[in-house]
Amino acid sequence: MTETTGLPPTRGPLVYRQSIWTRVTHWVWVVCLFFLLLTGLQIFNAHPALYVGQQSGFEFDNAVLRMAPVNTPDGPRGQTTIFGQTFDTTGVFGMSGTADKPAYQGFPGAVTIPSFRDLATGRVLHFFFGWIFVAALFIWFLASFINGHLRRDIIPRGGDVTGLGRDVVDHARFRFHHRRVYSPLQKLSYFTVFFILFPLIILTGLTMSPGMNASWPWLLDVFGGRQTARTIHFGSWSSWCCSSSSTC
Amino acid sequence: MNKLIINRRRFLAGSAALGSGLMVSGCNQFDFLGQRDNPVRNVIEQANVLTYKAQRALIGDQVLAREYGQSEIRQGMKPNGSTEPTTPEYMFLRQANFEPYRLTIKGMVDREVSFSLAELRNMPARTQITRHDCVEGWSCIAKWTGTPLGPLLDQAGVKSTARFAVYHCYDNIQRTLSGDILYYTSSDLVDAYHPQSILSYGLNDQPLPVSNGAPIRLRIERALGYKQPKYLHTIELVDDLSPFGQGKGGYWEDVGYDWYGGI
The missing domain is CATH 1.20.950.20 (Transmembrane di-heme cytochromes, Chain C)
Structure with a gap:
């Protein structure tokens, strides 16, 4: 220093x-x-899902975001669905934790209190x-x-x-004017x-x-x-x- | 003196290090707040008392919850919590098609009263299409039919010293080694006397099914789902909630959820 x-x-x-x-x-x-x-x-x-409207659709689909663990031939995976597009987010959303101690939840415990x-x-x-x-x-x-x-x-x-x-x-040109x-x-x-x-x-x-x-x-x-x-x-x-x- | 002054760059670097340290260790520094008897948590829980008092001051006692049109019923009522009680008392009643069922109002009342299901069904009815909000976050709109609780409390004659109504239910919400824990919850008398607080026996124009609380489920429409006791059999008027369960005024309240349940 x-x-x-x-x-x-x-x-x-x-x-x-x-x-x-x-x-x-x-x-x-x-x-x-x-x-x-x-x-x-x-x-x-x-309840790791978000909807549009008065209520949550259980018998109809009005979800805009959903995080869920799903069973696949390769074992359980975490999936996130946004506006109908599904992504594999294993390890972060829907399923996280370690291999021997998986956590089936929306956001991982590292970013929740408790x-x-x-x-x-x-x-x-x-x-x-x-x-x-x-x-x-x-x-x-x-x-x-x-x-x-x-x-x-x-x-x-x-x-x-x-x-x-x-x-x-x-x-945009990184020209910052620091004034009072x-x-x-x-x-x-x-x-x-x-x-x-x-x-x-x-x-x-x-x-x-x-x-x-x-x-x-x-x-x-x-x-x-x-x-x-x-x-x-x-x-x-x-x-x-x-x-x-x-x-x- | 100069050394005490922290400039912006140092500060940002320091807080980034601190922040990432917190993140890596998983925020479990605050897990102690999950301990139900932690003194810090007990202080923080007082915010729920503030919420209750603020909402009672702000919201008129008779103000109604939003009622929806028929077209808003887009699905069946989602069952949650207990859906099939297995206590002997309940299984007997269910087999007898709830013929021997009686709803009792007791405690701090002038006279204990009880009603059969047929008597309740013959009383003035109220039908309301309302939104059920679960504490988990989801909502479901359904049509509830029943008789308002207020007039029945008047029949029993609630003593002026009573402060709460405790709702005792048939369902064994939790089975433990030392026996079943039966569901119960409670409300203040504002919610008990609210015009939309009905002893419902009908759901979406059908008899209330077992999964949704047959024969009687109380609706307290300005509160969350755990304040809508299913399989209700006794309403007890009291001035103190501590003798029941763990003393917090309800099964979920004993687990750590707020008693008011209006938020």
Whole structure:
């Protein structure tokens, strides 16, 4: 290790890019989303199929994704079916584990909490961190509205829309301009996460609650049924993963 | 002082190492949370109490679950859990075509009452096409016919100190070396008196089949499937759930599932 890997000597003004509210809620979300993601996969494993519509087709087919172990002449294999296309995913989806101790389940135990099949515990943890996630989001929105973070950094303005094209081209050429303000793409990413993706995750989650369905029946109509909401809920975290990596 | 400052590159490298370490070891660091008596888990479980209270505050007591049209019945009702109880009491009743069956309401009531299947079928009926949501994640829409539970509770005269209704069932959901574990669950009185809470004896215009809970299955439509007790024989009004089973208010609740079951 040479000295070049260390920090440059502190020169010039120290810039605080984020307020304490943004920093604290950020790390709360990091912990929450870690648990929400991995307990979510545990919950998915209890019925590793996703459907479109109000109900799950047992005597008709409305599945868009299904992971299942199947018996073949070569022994059991794990299969994943997406939109009618079936793939052999032995070792990862549908069937994982070792040869002498195979696990016949959707996602492997390496990415679920707990690592063994335990829907009850998955649900307990998922709802606990769901509450904290929503509380932190509420605090962040309130603080960001008051301290101007939303207006200044998140909500895209006219200049961001017109500058979007050039920003995309710059990114594609790996020409990054690190300024004190967010670039149009950064703004758009954060705006999408906070105003579309997070609300979508929360509302599709609530749509799966039979209690909430009674209170807010419009949820079922907005998302096209409980099973569609479950599919969107599953899909929205994968888009969150994509967008969080793109804003880094 | 400088050494304490972590720059972005160091931080990302560190967290990537930590993250991949977690992944490789299979996240089983958190397996202790699966222990039912773990103190950390007991704290985390309090979120379920918050969910229950929040939903009770938000959702009106009389608000109905979504009812669907006839065209939404696209398949038979998927049987799950117990589908063929083997207790002697149940097998006797089943052979006798449920003629000797009686539904009893007891506990903290002014007078214990019981009804035969014929009496229940002759009471004012309610038919509802609703969606059954299993805790596993699947849903199935079916038409349920039965008599509302609320008026029967009024006949028994529920005491003002009663807080819960415990539903006792005939089915041996689990067979152990020390004997059968019989299914039971419970609800608060809001769910017991809900207008859609019916003692169903009909499913999709047919008599309720054994696989779906014959002769009587209680529907609590704003809750998950494990709150819809099949093979129901006794409703007991109580102010404390701890004397039953493991004390958590139901068979699945004793296993670790949340008692409210509305989410």
